[in-house]
Amino acid sequence: MAGQLKEVRNRIKSVQSTQQITKAMKMVSAAKLRRAQDAIIQMRPYAQKLQEMLSNIVSNVDGGTSIKLAEAREIEKVLFIVITSDRGLCGAYNSNVVKLTKATIAEKYHSQYQKGNVIIWNIGKKGWESMSKSGFVTSATFKDIYLNLTFENVQAAAQAAVKAFENKEFDAVEVVYSQFKNAATQEFVSEPFLPIPKIQPKAGAKKSNFIFEPNQEELIAELMPKILNTQLFKAVLDGNASEHGARMTAMDKASENANELLKSLKISYNRARQAAITTELTEIVSGAAALQG
Amino acid sequence: MVLEILTPEKKLYSGDVYGVQLPGIEGLFEVLDKHAPMVSALGKGNLKILKTKTQFENFTIQSGFVEVLNNKTTVLIEGAVEA
Numbered sequence: 001m002a003g004q005l006k007e008v009r010n011r012i013k014s015v016q017s018t019q020q021i022t023k024a025m026k027m028v029s030a031a032k033l034r035r036a037q038d039a040i041i042q043m044r045p046y047a048q049k050l051q052e053m054l055s056n057i058v059s060n061v062d063g064g065t066s067i068k069l070a071e072a073r074e075i076e077k078v079l080f081i082v083i084t085s086d087r088g089l090c091g092a093y094n095s096n097v098v099k100l101t102k103a104t105i106a107e108k109y110h111s112q113y114q115k116g117n118v119i120i121w122n123i124g125k126k127g128w129e130s131m132s133k134s135g136f137v138t139s140a141t142f143k144d145i146y147l148n149l150t151f152e153n154v155q156a157a158a159q160a161a162v163k164a165f166e167n168k169e170f171d172a173v174e175v176v177y178s179q180f181k182n183a184a185t186q187e188f189v190s191e192p193f194l195p196i197p198k199i200q201p202k203a204g205a206k207k208s209n210f211i212f213e214p215n216q217e218e219l220i221a222e223l224m225p226k227i228l229n230t231q232l233f234k235a236v237l238d239g240n241a242s243e244h245g246a247r248m249t250a251m252d253k254a255s256e257n258a259n260e261l262l263k264s265l266k267i268s269y270n271r272a273r274q275a276a277i278t279t280e281l282t283e284i285v286s287g288a289a290a291l292q293g
Numbered sequence: 294m295v296l297e298i299l300t301p302e303k304k305l306y307s308g309d310v311y312g313v314q315l316p317g318i319e320g321l322f323e324v325l326d327k328h329a330p331m332v333s334a335l336g337k338g339n340l341k342i343l344k345t346k347t348q349f350e351n352f353t354i355q356s357g358f359v360e361v362l363n364n365k366t367t368v369l370i371e372g373a374v375e376a
Contacts, residue, residue, distance in 0.1 A: 039302070042302060042303045042304070043301050043302065045299050045304060046299040046300060046301050046369060047301075049299060049360070049367055049369055050358075050369055053332060053358060053360050053369070056332065056360070056362075057332060150302065151300070151301040151302055151371065152372065155371075209329070209330060210330045210331055210332055210362075211329055211330065211331035211332070211333075212331070212332055212333070213317060213318070213319060213331065213332070213333040213334070214318060214319060214334065218334070219332060219333075219334055219358075222318075222334045222358070223358065226356075226358075226369075226371070229301075230301060233301055
């Protein structure tokens with residue numbers, strides 16, 4: 001009896017300390033989530049203005065514009081940039097991203113995959129671990145981006161992709177990441193990154209007499225890579241916020257489960273304690289009765 | 294005129310100023326009040342905000358763009374360091 005009591009007590013202790021960890025992780029994630037959301041909000045005006053500038057320029061160009069990065073070639077080699085997190089314990093976040101990547105490859109680029117022409121670049125260690133384990137070609141990883149999540153760091157990845165596209169190492173680039181909706185929901189998407197979809201001039205945009213310096217063509221050529229950098233940066237920020245959101249909900253669930261477990265453990269502990277007391281009482285009473293008898 | 298300086302990480306400056314000096318890709322230039330609409334690429338160099346005729350604030354930038362429209366100047370820059 002006493003042995004069982006101790007066992008239950010130990011289990012209660014271990015569940016309690018686990019719960020403490022999950023609670024702390026939840027709080028930390030909540031704080032990090034706030035910061036990640038802030039970063040998204042801070043970046044928005046820049047991204048919007050950049051897009052606006054581009055459409056201003058395109059609207060003021062007579063006739064079409066030819067952009068090198070928008071050139072659609074026959075797709076032989078595909079690059080996937082997969083954005084996951086560096087750390088685990090965030091629910092199904094990472095596995096969902098990986099799952100979507102595999103589904104997209106199977107659906108859209110099956111023939112390229114069979115020829116071994118699908119290359120994966122990972123941002124985040126977790127994605128790299130599971131993608132390389134399932135036999136995908138993962139040629140570049142950017143593992144430490146989250147330690148210091150700045151525009152410069154992310155831009156390096158975007159520029160490498162742009163350069164590879166220009167050198168015809170890849171004919172299409174897709175980014176798989178999770179769009180941040182709120183702490184509890186993420187939307188997993190696979191977005192085409194390159195070639196750039198055709199830019200339509202704004203309908204009914206008035207022509208202001210803009211002075212362009214240098215000329216429009218060169219400005220667009222300068223703007224395009226910046227827009228791509230921003231796009232990837234946004235995807236990474238979104239992924240980062242999603243990660244913390246997912247971790248927060250996962251840890252909240254874990255704390256809740258621990259609570260339930262504790263409740264049932266406490267009941268069985270009390271039962272065992274009660275049983276021990278009853279046995280002891282019976283022993284004393286029957287002992288006394290034997291002496292008197 | 295109104296000046297707004299944006300980076301991907303945050304809004305660097307926003308407010309009413311006398312003018313701004315920018316390192317254009319084809320040379321340094323200055324935007325003052327009621328400048329004609331323009332879009333220009335910026336190169337590496339020094340960006341100088343002229344808060345008033347005598348009060349300045351400097352930034353070193355790597356690259357960027359400027360748009361002037363309706364007396365509002367928007368500067369988008371990367372790699373800005375306060376100098």
